[in-house]
Amino acid sequence: MTTMRKTYIVVVLLGLVAIIGNHLVSPSIGRAVSPEDFAGACAPCGAPCPSKK
């Protein structure tokens, strides 16, 4: 097995453990949201509008 395949297996397994762990220990309001869903967001990352400063 090549080192790249081994790397992929390790990364995928560690990634999955991290996702599951984070999901289980973090709060969740339910529906998935984007930062744009919050009041005052003016960009996909949730940055405020220049006029609001």
Next chain:
Amino acid sequence: MTTATLAAPPAGAAIGIDRLFLALALAATAILLALVLLDGQPTSAALILGGFGLGIAFLKAEFSFTASWRRFLTHGEAGGLLGGLLVIAIAALAIVPVAALVPKFGGAIAPLGPSLLIGAFVFGIGMQLANGCGSGTLYSAGGGSGRMLLALVFFMMGSVFGSLSLPSALALGGVDPILAADYLGPWGGLAATLASLALAAALIAAIAKRRGASFTPSRNFLVGGVAIGLLCVAVFAAGGHPWSVTFGYTVWGAKIASALGFDFSQAAFWQWPGPKHALAESVLSDTSSLTDFGMLFGAMAAAAASKPFARTAWPPAKSLLAAAVGGLLMGWGARLGFGCNIGAFVGGVASGSLHGWVWFAAALPGCLIGIKLRPLFGLSRE
């Protein structure tokens, strides 16, 4: 062609399918779907599946914004670039009117100012060094490129640095988003958006013609463009906002940094309601992360279903260095530029937001610089 590729496969060998990685990709996707469905979140499952479809579509069509833009800038070939505009036109047909008319739906908007210009320009440099943009990094990493897996790691790091820089960059000034539908109404906004795409396409085709280059999209780009455009609409329908990629990387990077002891409580970006919520809540509560995970595993499944997965050797150190530097620049640039070629350019233009075109105009000169720098890392300018 080498002797190895001409050699007949052993009798009974399942050449073409990498069962281990196909099973890994499908099992990982099934686990994520189970987690969100156990929480009663069918829309989250739809976002994962939308991302999965995008991963397949991008990989099978080899739909590369980075290579298309490079071919246009170096030779004038415009087929790939026009294929990208086709994706935007299809997405715009749904996004502009729905975002204006239906509550709880919104377009990808962003302020215009120095932060956008600097971010897009730096992103352009990074995408040519890494040889992949926001979506390209994701589907190439998912598809078995260890080089792009490295780029993804540095993309995450760069985007966390970018999140720390963004408030200062915004302090340089700017104006509020300019949205076509706000001035012309939903249908007038759609007409203006489609007209801007037609104008851009005509201009790009004219440049290609003048340089004696092709401007006809390949069949792959036409079929892939239609599929990706429709999947953009599906992701928009499920998530309520246009598809975005890089905010997920920022959240992953910040969550990892937090786990390592980094304190974001004094960072202005992470006190804004959206990012603060994303950092505190489950990673499966973030729409961008859901489609990103789906896309990674979709590309992995598509790659493993057609050939042995990740069998190649690691590229030379200089190429890996380019991937790392490119990833860092893209991450930092994506935060200052309000996204990548997907979230800012495709999502922005498809929403009728002027920032999408400004992002494109600033990213292209960055690409030119990136193309000039590629030979320093042993990469071709082609």
